[in-house]
Amino acid sequence: MQETIQILSEADAIVARQRGREIARTLGFSIVDQTRIAISISELARNIILYAGTGEVLITDLVAGYDDIGIEVIAADNGPGISDLNLALVDGYSTSNGLGMGLPGTKRLMDEFSIDTTPGVGTRITIRKWLHSRHF
Amino acid sequence: MQVPILRMNDVLIVTLGEDITDEEAISIKHDILVRIKETECEGLLIDISVVDLIDSFMGRVLNEIAEMARLMGSRTAITGMSPQVAITMVELGLKLEGVYTALTVERGFEWLKNQKTGA
């Protein structure tokens, strides 16, 4: 199962987080994990709108190992990229007068978090949450 | 969707919906401030029991409402936060500043009333 949500405006960020929550619920995630996933999608989608203008969110279910399942969310855009990744992951760092909580917070909320970004080309952030155990 | 702002004694009561859009959040902020001015209420109670998450945007809006209400002379209580909202807000790193929080509307209301009488 894979679902792609085009992110063109703030309203799409809400659609994406609602879909993420629904898929997480279907997969059996607890209400707290559903909320962690939804809030992470919200933050990544908002960053797309704010910094890249448009992009997309891809939600996929994962199967791993013996019997674990998970959810993967990719937030991708062809925006300006992130010039200093280390800084972008520091709590409170923001180039838009924001709280600077979106990326470091999302990292804390999820089990896996990775960023692939190239200045001038775009940003692709992949996050995962597992139902039972952590796979790193 | 218009969010009703009720008045009970000297307190304005707003119940936020499950999944409000950014535009709704911004218009609620505006409507609340207008109603504080109109009614001269010194207490504002925002019930978030059915709100399903507070992300950085919603956190910012709530902080702004509380700060603007404070500047106008009104205190804010936020009530009914669910465990999943509290857990994820803290993990994300969001803080609600300058607001009193309570488990129920009744307790938030009592607190606002007591602030007024100085009890």
Ligand SMILES: Nc1ncnc2c1ncn2[C@@H]1O[C@H](COP(=O)(O)OP(=O)(O)OP(=O)(O)O)[C@@H](O)[C@H]1O
């Ligand atoms: N998709 C993106 N494209 C380009 N730059 C980005 C992207 N996402 C994040 N950034 C950069 O990383 C910084 C940190 O992002 P983060 O979401 O943590 O904070 P913020 O958006 O500034 O504030 P908040 O999310 O708390 O409102 C941003 O200020 C921005 O410079």
Ligand SMILES: [Mg+2]
């Ligand atoms: Mg952000």
